[in-house]
Amino acid sequence: MKQAHANIFSLLNVSKRFGDKTVLKDFTLDILKDRTTVLLGPSGCGKSTILRLCLGLTAPTQGRVLFEGAPIAPGKGDAIRRKMGYVIQDGGLFPHMTARENVCIMARYLKWPREKMAARLDELREMTNFPQDGLSSYPAQLSGGQQQRVALMRALMLDPDVLLMDEPLGALDSIIRHRLQNDLKDIFSRLRKTVVMVTHDIGEAGFFGDKVVLMRGGAIEQAGRFADLVHKPANGFVREYIAAQRGVADVLENAG
Amino acid sequence: MKNKTLFPFLFLLCALLSFAPSRVAAAGGKPVIVGSKKFTESVVLGEIVKGVTQAAGVPAIHKRQFGGTRIIWRALKEGDIDAYVDYTGTLYHEDFAGQHITTMEGLRKKLSTYGVSMAPPLGFQNNYAIAMDPRRAKKLGIRTISDLRRHPELKLGFPSEFLNRKDGWPGMRAAYALPQTPVNIDQDLAYRGLVHGSVDAVVAYTTDAEIDYYHLALLKDDLHYFPIYKGVILYRTDLEKRAPAAVRNYKRLAGRIDTAAMAAMNRAVKIDRRSESAVAAGFLKKTFGMEVAARRKSWWTAFWRYTFAHLLLVLVSLSAAIAVSVPAGILAARHGRLGQVILGAAGVLQTMPSLALFVFMIPLFGIGRAPAIAALFLYSLLPIVRNTYAGLTGIPDGVLESAEALGLPERAKLWRIKLPMAAPTILAGIKTAAVINVGTATLAALIGAGGYGEPILAGIRLDDIGLIMTGAVPAAGMALLMQYGFELVETACVSKGLRLQRTG
Ligand SMILES: Nc1ncnc2c1ncn2[C@@H]1O[C@H](COP(=O)(O)OP(=O)(O)OP(=O)(O)O)[C@@H](O)[C@H]1O
Numbered sequence: 057m058k059q060a061h062a063n064i065f066s067l068l069n070v071s072k073r074f075g076d077k078t079v080l081k082d083f084t085l086d087i088l089k090d091r092t093t094v095l096l097g098p099s100g101c102g103k104s105t106i107l108r109l110c111l112g113l114t115a116p117t118q119g120r121v122l123f124e125g126a127p128i129a130p131g132k133g134d135a136i137r138r139k140m141g142y143v144i145q146d147g148g149l150f151p152h153m154t155a156r157e158n159v160c161i162m163a164r165y166l167k168w169p170r171e172k173m174a175a176r177l178d179e180l181r182e183m184t185n186f187p188q189d190g191l192s193s194y195p196a197q198l199s200g201g202q203q204q205r206v207a208l209m210r211a212l213m214l215d216p217d218v219l220l221m222d223e224p225l226g227a228l229d230s231i232i233r234h235r236l237q238n239d240l241k242d243i244f245s246r247l248r249k250t251v252v253m254v255t256h257d258i259g260e261a262g263f264f265g266d267k268v269v270l271m272r273g274g275a276i277e278q279a280g281r282f283a284d285l286v287h288k289p290a291n292g293f294v295r296e297y298i299a300a301q302r303g304v305a306d307v308l309e310n311a312g
Numbered sequence: 313m314k315n316k317t318l319f320p321f322l323f324l325l326c327a328l329l330s331f332a333p334s335r336v337a338a339a340g341g342k343p344v345i346v347g348s349k350k351f352t353e354s355v356v357l358g359e360i361v362k363g364v365t366q367a368a369g370v371p372a373i374h375k376r377q378f379g380g381t382r383i384i385w386r387a388l389k390e391g392d393i394d395a396y397v398d399y400t401g402t403l404y405h406e407d408f409a410g411q412h413i414t415t416m417e418g419l420r421k422k423l424s425t426y427g428v429s430m431a432p433p434l435g436f437q438n439n440y441a442i443a444m445d446p447r448r449a450k451k452l453g454i455r456t457i458s459d460l461r462r463h464p465e466l467k468l469g470f471p472s473e474f475l476n477r478k479d480g481w482p483g484m485r486a487a488y489a490l491p492q493t494p495v496n497i498d499q500d501l502a503y504r505g506l507v508h509g510s511v512d513a514v515v516a517y518t519t520d521a522e523i524d525y526y527h528l529a530l531l532k533d534d535l536h537y538f539p540i541y542k543g544v545i546l547y548r549t550d551l552e553k554r555a556p557a558a559v560r561n562y563k564r565l566a567g568r569i570d571t572a573a574m575a576a577m578n579r580a581v582k583i584d585r586r587s588e589s590a591v592a593a594g595f596l597k598k599t600f601g602m603e604v605a606a607r608r609k610s611w612w613t614a615f616w617r618y619t620f621a622h623l624l625l626v627l628v629s630l631s632a633a634i635a636v637s638v639p640a641g642i643l644a645a646r647h648g649r650l651g652q653v654i655l656g657a658a659g660v661l662q663t664m665p666s667l668a669l670f671v672f673m674i675p676l677f678g679i680g681r682a683p684a685i686a687a688l689f690l691y692s693l694l695p696i697v698r699n700t701y702a703g704l705t706g707i708p709d710g711v712l713e714s715a716e717a718l719g720l721p722e723r724a725k726l727w728r729i730k731l732p733m734a735a736p737t738i739l740a741g742i743k744t745a746a747v748i749n750v751g752t753a754t755l756a757a758l759i760g761a762g763g764y765g766e767p768i769l770a771g772i773r774l775d776d777i778g779l780i781m782t783g784a785v786p787a788a789g790m791a792l793l794m795q796y797g798f799e800l801v802e803t804a805c806v807s808k809g810l811r812l813q814r815t816g
Pocket residue numbers: 074077079098099100101102103104105106
């Protein structure tokens with residue numbers, strides 16, 4: 057039982073500076089295995105930087121970042137990253153490749169047999185509700201929602217242990233976003249993977265997050281269950297941040 | 313670190329190219345290579361020297377139209393050619409200027425230090441003279457060069473060689489205290505300028521065909537400023553062993569071409585439009601009874617020869633430029649500061665006037681194709697390096713971050729992501745380089761590398777628009793074909809996804 061709740065990532069007293077600009081200071085956070093952790097907070101507070109630290113795309117200025125209990129050794133990054141899937145806001149798809157080529161790029165690089173690749177692709181396509189005939193399209197020919205589905209398939213292709221998503225739905229309109237939220241939730245619960253998701257949207261944070269981490273200026277303001285943030289805010293900032301979300305209900309209320 | 317491998321590579325490439333046939337041919341029992349400068353008289357004399365060499369039973373090749381005195385002298389000195397006709401005045405006052413050589417004996421001694429010998433003078437003198445329209449000269453009362461002093465408003469048109477050489481305009485202006493500021497005009501266009509009245513006086517040579525043809529007035533050199541220019545054959549001394557019969561024939565030519573005969577041959581080519589080789593063959597038959605086959609090549613043969621030479625220059629230099637500048641661009645994109653150095657160096661090369669770049673290559677690679685290819689290679693670098701750099705650095709961060717997060721190693725990232733995405737920009741750079749290269753390669757004829765520049769130069773020299781077109785039109789056509797070819801490559805190589813993205 058202890059095993060299941062082990063930390064997949066641990067950030068221990070991490071500081072990150074770019075030049076003389078401090079983005080994270082003495083930041084400590086554990087990310088639980090098989091759970092969805094949501095990073096929430098105002099723009100520029102360091103959410104994307106945390107994902108990049110976890111992926112080993114950038115190194116901490118001070119402190120340590122552990123993946124499965126061990127620091128990410130320089131030079132071993134590629135092997136470790138293949139255990140992680142990463143999806144960014146606009147998908148980061150390779151524009152010169154078709155959807156199929158985008159999804160299969162790593163499998164092809166690792167010389168998977170053709171049948172294995174086709175089977176995995178089919179599985180993912182069904183899981184993400186992506187149309188069969190869209191596989192031969194180039195990113196420029198796909199809608200925003202379809203592009204995110206391709207990016208998700210690409211991230212999941214090697215069946216990674218962790219899925220890191222940086223505002224994956226940020227660029228989508230509300231209907232598509234809603235539909236994709238449902239699909240994602242479905243996928244997460246089916247796959248039982250560790251997910252770290254960055255969002256601006258409080259509703260989305262509550263919808264996905266087993267654990268919600270609310271940040272400000274490179275530090276944690278409150279981390280815990282979404283309900284705790286709403287009902288037991290740790291400070292004025294947390295209360296204000298949650299309250300700043302305008303639901304349909306309060307718009308109507310104010311107008312009426 | 314890696315940029316250090318670039319220069320040795322360049323050097324090696326050009327060193328290999330300098331072992332092109334022309335170099336090898338200069339040694340052993342190979343043909344005698346005769347050179348000529350880019351004016352008609354020199355070409356006719358080159359044909360005559362070639363003719364008497366062949367008449368002696370020695371195979372000979374004539375490399376025509378070298379770009380200038382310095383270039384052809386250097387070619388002789390370095391053994392890239394074996395013989396050509398120069399003028400005593402040029403040797404005294406230009407090649408050995410400031411060395412106080414005043415006698416033929418002194419000249420012989422000086423030449424021997426370079427392994428070069430001089431046959432006795434051919435007979436004619438090709439001195440400088442100042443020519444004017446006779447009616448205009450009469451109206452202004454100008455009969456001598458001194459008279460020009462009274463007419464500061466007169467427009468003098470001189471070619472740049474005359475403007476720059478010590479025994480040319482600078483000395484003439486000092487000797488006669490002339491007030492005019494001359495304009496630079498190509499020698500081959502000067503007479504037309506005179507006839508059309510756009511210039512009032514030009515420099516002429518006493519053997520020029522046009523003096524008689526246009527009935528021009530020659531102003532008296534009343535202060536005896538202009539030196540004497542006697543035509544002499546210069547040849548590499550080793551010919552006396554390699555081809556003694558040819559050298560005997562060079563000596564037999566002594567005194568056999570007088571000024572009138574030379575002027576008549578010039579006229580036969582420039583005004584009567586006979587080929588230089590036919591005129592030379594006629595002279596040799598009449599004077600010595602030698603039967604020399606005149607060069608009678610069909611238009612098509614000539615065209616294919618030019619095309620082959622031009623294409624060779626372009627393809628070799630362009631492929632080498634691609635092979636060097638794409639990796640250089642990749643390097644530049646990867647290492648910021650080194651990148652600025654690489655781009656800066658390529659930029660400096662590009663600002664150099666193309667003709668100067670060709671001439672700079674001569675000390676390194678001699679005469680002919682090797683220096684031309686080296687110059688074209690250097691000239692093609694910048695567009696490709698710059699576009700490779702721009703293409704690679706223009707890839708959106710999100711794409712690169714995704715590639716890295718996937719765990720794709722650097723090499724695979726370069727080949728599967730970066731280069732395919734930068735391909736349209738890189739190809740556009742190569743296309744630009746190719747078009748510039750085809751155009752610039754027409755200058756290669758000036759350093760003996762042939763190509764479409766050959767008929768263009770001959771056409772300018774002979775005032776023959778048709779001949780100029782023979783070079784200019786195919787050169788333009790080749791540039792267009794290159795462009796079209798690269799567009800085909802682009803459709804074949806660049807992903808449809810990128811084209812869709814660009815059109816939105
Ligand atoms: N490579 C970098 N060089 C310099 N500054 C950087 C770099 N990457 C991030 N930053 C700075 O670090 C701070 C945090 O950036 P980060 O991208 O982590 O913020 P974020 O919380 O994801 O913001 P957003 O919600 O707008 O995406 C920002 O002020 C940003 O300008």
